[in-house]
Amino acid sequence: MNMMPFADLARVDAHDKVRGAVAFAADDARPNLAYGAFAVATIGKGRLASLDVAAAEAADGVRLVLTHANIGAVASAGFIMGGGYGFQSHQPLISPEIAYRGEPIALVVADSLEAATHAAALVRATYETAPFAVELDAPGVEVVDQAETPLAHFIPPVAAGDADAAYARAPVQIDARFASAPQHQNPIELIACVAEWQAGRLVIHEGTQNAEAVRHGLAAALGLDAGLIDVVSPFVGGGFGQKNSLQGHTVLAAEAARRLARPVKIVVPRAQLYHLASFRPANRHHVRLGADRSGRMLAAIHEAQAQTSRHDLFPGEYATTSARLYGIADFRGKDELLRTDAQTPGYMRAPFEHIACFAFESCVDELAYALGIDPVALRLANDTTVDAVTGRPLSSRHVGQCLERGAAMFGWERRSMAPGSMRAEDGGLIGWGVAIGTYAGLRAPAIAKLKLTDDGRVEIRVGVHEMGQGVRTALAAVLARKLGIAPEHIVAIIGDTRAAPQHLTAGSWGTATAIPVVEAAADALLARLAELAPGGVSNREPAQILRAAGLPELAVEVQGKAPGQPDAIYDRLKAGLPSIGGPVYPEFVTYSYIAHFVEVRVEATTRRVRVPRVVSVADCGRVVSPRTAASQVRGGVVWGIGAALREASEVDPRYGGFLNADLAEYALPVNADIGAIEVAFVDEPDTRFNSAGVKGLGEVSMAGVAAAIANAIHHATGKRLRELPIRIEDVL
Amino acid sequence: MSSSATLRTGGHPPTPGRVAVELVVNGVPLAASLDPRRSLLDLLREQLGLTGAKKGCDHGQCGACTVHVDGRRVASCLTPAVQAHGRQVLTIEGLSPAGSPLHPMQQAFIDHDALQCGYCTPGQIMAAVACVAEGHATSPEQIREYMSGNLCRCGAYVGIVAAIEDAAMKMAATTMATAGRSAEMPEARHAAV
Ligand code: FES
Ligand code: FES
DSSP states (O other), X not given: OOOXXXXXXXXXXXXXXXXXXXXXXXXXXXXXXXXXXXXXXXSSSEEEEEEEOHHHHHSTTEEEEEOTTTOOSOOOOOBGGGTSXXXXXXXXXXXXXXXXXXXXXXXXXXXXXXXXXXXXXXXXXXXXXOXXXXXXXXXXXXXXXXXXXXXXXXXXXXXXXXXXXXXXXXXXXXXXXXXEOOBOOOOSXXXXXXXXXXXXXXXXXXXXXXXXXXXXXXXXXXXXXXXXXXXXXXXXXXOTTTTSSBOHHHHHHHHHXXXXXXXXXXXXXXXXXXXXXXXXXXXXXXXXEEEOTTOOEEXXXXXXXXXXXXXXXXXXXXXXXXXXXXXXXXXXXXXXXXXXXXXXXXXXXXXXXXXXXXXXXXXXXXXXXXXXXXXXXXXXXXXXXXXXXXXXXXXOOOHHHHHHHHHHHHTGGGOOOSTTOOBOTTSOEXXXXXXXXXXXXXXXXXXXXXEEETTSOEEEEOSOXXXXXXXXXXXXXXXXXXXXXXXXXXXXXXXXTTTSOOOOOOTTOHHHHHHHHHHHHHHHHHHHHHHHOTXXXXXXXXXXXXXXXXXXXXXXXXXXXXXXXXXXXXXXXXXXXXXXXXXXXXXXXXXXXXXXXXXXXXXXXXXXXXXXXXXXXXXXXXXXXXXXXXXXXXXXXXXXXXXXXXXXXXXXXXXXXXXOOSTTTSOOOOGGGOOEEEEEEOOOOOTTTOTTOBOOOTTTTTTTHHHHHHHHHXXXXXXXXXXXXXXXXXXX | OOTTOOXXXXXXXXXXXXXXEEEEETTEEEEEEEOTTOBHHHIIIIISOOOSSOOSOSSSSSOTXXXXXXXXXXXXXXXXXXXXXXXXXXXXXXXXXXXXXXXXXXXXXXXXXXXXXXXXHHHHXXXXXXXXXXXXXXXXXXXXXXXXXXXXXXXXXXXXXXXXXXXXXXHHHHHHXXXXXXXXXXXXOOOOO
16 A cells, blocks of 8 residues: 555546536526426425316416326335435325425426426415424424334444443533534535436436435336436535435426426425425434543433434434544433424434534533643543444544644644633633544445546546545546556546446545545556556556557456445445445444634624634545545534534424525525634544545534534633524523 | 617517517627526526526525626626626636636636535636625635625635635736736726616
8 A cells, every 4th residue: 555645636627617617417408408396385284185286287388287186106215214215205296195394295397497486386275284393392293212213223322331320420420401403404506407218218417415326216216117217416516415315306307207208407496495305403412421530531421312204213323423532431322303294304414423522522621621621631531542332443543633733733722721711802702612523434335447548548437426525536636646647537437327336425435435446446457457568567657558458448347345244235235225334343443533623702792703713633544635635624614613603494383394494594604704724634544444544524524613612612701502503692 | 888778579479478688698799588587597507508607596695696797796596687688798608718728716716626516616706706806805804705695505715715815916917917908997897787
């Protein structure tokens, strides 16, 4: 293995992106396109009593109105966490039942977007209403213990030692409750697809993180052979978990395109996607942390409750994360799921880790203050090399180095411990906070097809999706270095079910999934080239060797999977099912780590909280693409600032659904909210985890940011704030 | 400046009627027959095939659809296409036509990795070019304020600010170099779009 750090390489698709030349799914202006628009349910729950689409059908330019009455044999593709392919098992429009406010009741397809939008507004419905619950404490909410569901088979509750007894004995006890509002991923690319039938094949153009699940899910929903479906997703305009599986609109677009024998484009309006896609569930936590007087953490109990839907169980993995922050021998976790009348919630960047780290790292800060120990020193004193939950060694853990380097970069030694003790020149309060974050080291199976042609071009086909994290650049970086060629000669065909099986790209496993297999493919190609050049390759480029051997092209195919996975995992991969290994492997346990240092300023009169600077140091194994990796971390920090100080999806207990369903009312961080973000990497390869030494980065980047902000606000004001988002009124 | 140009409706318009407009897009004069409900963004994207400007909200809340009309940045999703009649529209495709070198702002976005997914990027760049031309790029704080109408969910803001600072200097150098040839500054136009 080449142990040198990777060179700084510009994002390989940036040149096209800055010219607007990258084609996202909706960037399609063919003249014969038909356009779809939805009419949606306006009750919290119940059943359609009548649905009148006559005016819509009669409207100018309308070609088709699909409703439950004429949809035919379309079925649910099932829930991705229940053996299926969809973000939820509930497929709108296939029955008169209304599960939640905002679900589609009719799809209008017309010659133009304007005609479709106008006609959708002409659809009239009456309903039989039923009681519904959208808040966690509303009457009718059903509480499910996750340990008693099938989810426990792959997310077993954390139970190390005897946490309750050890906590009861602990001389220092921290006991705190935390909560977070639901949030929506809101990538700037709207949910969109173009569905078309070409000579009996269904072709879907859609920005998705999971082309294979869209393909197999459509086959299940429409009763088709998956072999007749292609899903093409070369670029995703941000995923963040929202686009991780089949969504209902794609099924309906495909059906409409079949009936009209015309390509159909659906771009879901921003307001509607608050109900047509998943979201981060509302959640709350009770954390107890026990320590001795030296600061040694002895025991912890993390009990979590999170929202799910009536029709699916979206799992909670909060305690599994907090149990991995330190080496606490006695740890107990519990996850409860609360059934509400909403679409099924889902994954949103650092889905459990953001909140688990917020809750637990807030408690660690409280412990530091209870004992009068510096928060960085307390964390360093509780470092570990062993996974306390399983007793297995950690394949790598450099969080101590993250803390030490981050403290030096931030100037932490200039911090005075007492809350309210640091002031700005303008009279505002200054707070400095720290927190660590962790995220599981996961890996999925992948098949890589590498082809060299005699013109010097190298094509890589592998299962991974580009949603901005920079995987194209990472692929180019490793191939260019292995093969000794310029990155411009490398073409990555990814996010395309025609190229190679496309496993879901999420959970920060994309790099550890694709890169080791692609490196192995490059090694295989080099071995074949060496065979072709018995006299030695002698500094020749691969294409020169190929030409000298008189061959037009050379292709290799290599597959790889997570440690301990059976060979049958490749069948699951090809079937579009989640096939994720880790973080507990037969011989070790793998996590990524990060340390965040945050400065907040609390304005003296308005109490407005600003975040002028952040320093983040990550341990993600080998950094393959330094430039895009740094952008990933900055993006994660921006997400943490948004989650801590801005973002909340407001539910409406009177009518159901989400109220602030647009980008003006749902406050995302804007440019003026963000100050300096300084990023560094430990850059130590984890070769025990995989041959390339890479661990995940995108998710861990966000984990711990909210805690560091809340801890900084405590440092500035003396207030412990345990509900997110933290707003001005909380600091008054 | 043709803000007084009149619109012509067709002879026998189908309900709800179409409107003929003439406009110049990226230097090319065009005539289009329009549904009057059509936004400038949908005209560009769905009718003219200029898909560089993106739709992120359709409500003027995200900036992904930013283009220039008579030299000013506008949210094209909030601009009725008929309002572009007689006007000059510049989109990302026209900022550096295929084959020509990148605009300094585009190059700066690459150099500072001021993007991730790239979806907001055409709007960011069009807004950034206007931000510099308006004289609103004289400090990082000012750039942050005047670029806050363009959301980036990937969170590339640090890179975006650095790119604009960098490009602003290069654009100023170019303006100085060409000042002798043209007295008209692009930011001097104030059309009532
Ligand atoms: S699409 Fe125009 S501002 Fe969002
Ligand atoms: S680069 Fe993805 S939204 Fe800005």
